[in-house]
Amino acid sequence: MKKLCTTLSLSTLLVVAACGGEEAGVDEDNRNEQNMNNNTEYNLDDDTDDGNDNEEDGTNNNGLEDTDPDLNDNETNEEAAGDENDEDLGEDLAxxxxxxxxxxxxxxxxxxxxxxxxxxxxxxxxxxxxxxxxxxxxxxxxxxxxxxxxxxxxxxxxxxxxxxxxxxxxxxxxxxxxxxxxxxxxxxxxxxxxxxxxxxxxxxxxxxxxxxxxxxxxxxxxxxxxxxxxxxxxxxxxxxxxxxxxxxxxxxxxx
Missing domain, CATH: 2.60.40.4170 (Immunoglobulin-like)
Structure with missing residues (x-):
């Protein structure tokens, strides 16, 4: 059951990633322009690749700091494991x-x-x-x-x-x-x-x-x-x- 919960959590992340990718294809020009403005305003390194700015500076498209996705994953998996823990115990014994x-x-x-x-x-x-x-x-x-x-x-x-x-x-x-x-x-x-x-x-x-x-x-x-x-x-x-x-x-x- 823990494996199932982990799979569901990963599936959720993949869905989010897929939706984000589609949005990137639609608004690519707008974001590139925004990234150029961000580079000027926050004095980011000139040699940073425009397509990776958001990942390297840890911000989202609105300039807000992103929560560490690894921490979110761990919290989600820990909560799921806690909910299923009692049932898993008997399964391990049997x-x-x-x-x-x-x-x-x-x-x-x-x-x-x-x-x-x-x-x-x-x-x-x-x-x-x-x-x-x-x-x-x-x-x-x-x-x-x-x-x-x-x-x-x-x-x-x-x-x-x-x-x-x-x-x-x-x-x-x-x-x-x-x-x-x-x-x-x-x-x-x-x-x-x-x-x-x-x-x-x-x-x-x-x-x-x-x-x-x-x-x-x-x-x-x-x-x-x-x-x-x-x-x-x-x-x-x-x-x-x-x-x-x-x-x-x-x-x-x-x-």
């Missing part, structure tokens, strides 16, 4: 997980991460009209760098990643909070997914819709490599009348 074998290490903008355990052979869950596919549960540790380390105020992170796809097969809207599972681990921790790192799945699912996302449960008192199993619990789905439309989901996942 990148390349499926292409990594247990025991391997991957590196991305967020840092260096080791996949300790993964379970991706989990039965599809059905509760009322809700069908939920837990695509994987992974135990990961990371050595954080850059913006992620600064944002989380730590250079080490152990977590359980849960990737979910959920579908409402009913002909009516159903409420099911797939992104609000509770987890307990074999190491004795009870956790909820980290809202800053995890994706968002809307709990009010319209009829016939599906959503997916990655959720990160940050371990506070244990290491990812020591987790042998996790328990995941979801509240039952309900309809518009707040009547249960299925059963509570309570599953155990062993690595």
């Amino acid at each position: 990148d390349d997980t499926w292409e990594t074998e247990v025991g391997d290490t991957i590196e991305n903008e967020g840092g260096v991460f080791t996949l300790h355990n993964r379970q991706d052979d989990i039965d599809t869950i059905e509760t009322g009209p809700i069908i939920m596919d837990i695509q994987q549960v992974a135990a990961v540790s990371g050595e954080l760098t850059g913006e992620m380390a600064d944002f989380l105020e730590t250079d080490e992170l152990d977590y359980i990643q849960v990737d979910i796809q959920v579908e409402n097969t009913a002909d009516e809207d159903i409420t099911f909070y797939a992104g609000q599972a509770r987890m307990s681990t074999s190491t004795g921790e009870q956790l909820e997914s980290d809202m800053w790192l995890s994706d968002h799945i809307d709990g009010e699912m319209m009829a016939g819709t599906s959503q997916s996302g990655s959720f990160f449960f940050v371990l506070e008192n244990s290491n990812a490599e020591d987790v042998e199993s996790v328990r995941l619990v979801w509240s039952a789905p309900h309809d518009d009348d707040w009547e249960d439309a299925g059963e509570e989901v309570d599953i155990e996942v062993e690595f």
Whole structure:
């Protein structure tokens, strides 16, 4: 997303440059005359090329001092990066997980991460009209760098990643909070997914819709490599009348 924001910023600059170039072709004679007058008034060097006066003396066509374009670019990119920072964190954690074998290490903008355990052979869950596919549960540790380390105020992170796809097969809207599972681990921790790192799945699912996302449960008192199993619990789905439309989901996942 940062790359996209940077691309958009650069595209904006190119559009401005193109418009400026077109204007130069129309008013070239007027500007040349103005530049000659400016050279006389401000005693500019006679050997300065007329076409480059505005760039070298740092003024625009009105004789006003231009703001450093590099500074403007940096401010624009920093603001865009700040707006997208939270979403980028989860993407950095989730990148390349499926292409990594247990025991391997991957590196991305967020840092260096080791996949300790993964379970991706989990039965599809059905509760009322809700069908939920837990695509994987992974135990990961990371050595954080850059913006992620600064944002989380730590250079080490152990977590359980849960990737979910959920579908409402009913002909009516159903409420099911797939992104609000509770987890307990074999190491004795009870956790909820980290809202800053995890994706968002809307709990009010319209009829016939599906959503997916990655959720990160940050371990506070244990290491990812020591987790042998996790328990995941979801509240039952309900309809518009707040009547249960299925059963509570309570599953155990062993690595």
